[in-house]
Amino acid sequence: EDQVTQSPEALRLQEGESSSLNCSYTVSGLRGLFWYRQDPGKGPEFLFTLYSAGEEKEKERLKATLTKKESFLHITAPKPEDSATYLCAVQSNQAGTALIFGKGTTLSVSS
Amino acid sequence: KAGVTQTPRYLIKTRGQQVTLSCSPISGHRSVSWYQQTPGQGLQFLFEYFSETQRNKGNFPGRFSGRQFSNSRSEMNVSTLELGDSALYLCASSLDGVEGSPLHFGNGTRLTVT
Numbered sequence: 001e002d003q004v005t006q007s008p009e010a011l012r013l014q015e016g017e018s019s020s021l022n023c024s025y026t027v028s029g030l031r032g033l034f035w036y037r038q039d040p041g042k043g044p045e046f047l048f049t050l051y052s053a054g055e056e057k058e059k060e061r062l063k064a065t066l067t068k069k070e071s072f073l074h075i076t077a078p079k080p081e082d083s084a085t086y087l088c089a090v091q092s093n094q095a096g097t098a099l100i101f102g103k104g105t106t107l108s109v110s111s
Numbered sequence: 112k113a114g115v116t117q118t119p120r121y122l123i124k125t126r127g128q129q130v131t132l133s134c135s136p137i138s139g140h141r142s143v144s145w146y147q148q149t150p151g152q153g154l155q156f157l158f159e160y161f162s163e164t165q166r167n168k169g170n171f172p173g174r175f176s177g178r179q180f181s182n183s184r185s186e187m188n189v190s191t192l193e194l195g196d197s198a199l200y201l202c203a204s205s206l207d208g209v210e211g212s213p214l215h216f217g218n219g220t221r222l223t224v225t
Contacts, residue, residue, distance in 0.1 A: 031210040031211050032210065032211035032212075034213060034214075036216075041218070042218050042219075043115070043201050043203075043216035043217050043218045043219050044154075044201070044216045045216070046213045046214070046215055046216075049211065049213050051211060087154070089154075091210050091211060095156075095167075096166075096167050096210065097142070097144070097159050097166065097167050097209075097210055098144070098156035098159065098167055098169060099144075099146075099154075099156060099214060100156070101153050101154040101155075102153070103153045104153065
């Protein structure tokens, strides 16, 4: 069964304090791994898609990386506006077009 | 470009009633998916429609159904509502639904069942 586990559940950082969020996955053939950001009261906002081990994508202070078993979302010098819940999801051969989501990491950045 | 639009934003219903939620995808997107989000289970896939046909279905009871119209707009229906159906229902669209294509989500409909 396809499974996605995110850690930690919650993370508190000071402004400028870099860190990483982890997404471990077990799937029957990875078709894509997705990172989303979700603010309270809103739907998930698409950040990145990664397709194969070794791939990296960057956007402003965020960098996503992928291995055969996990993905990391690195946050460099975060700002308070980076506070949100970050969701990881996978598409697999078994699930087809469905996204299998992790429970998310809630990030709080204080100034 | 307008994003995914869901209506209504909030709904309060009573157990046993039925409800219909609406979704307008991003212009040009032909695939529409529905997800349920709850604090305990997170985001769970309900179903996906492409060109008016249900192409994929999650593990939800038959009380949950949906449809897609020729203009790609979609509706989902929940019959005989239960307290456990209280959740945020999210609609997402993608260009063609090809595996690996990112989904773009609306802001959801918050359903409360009393």
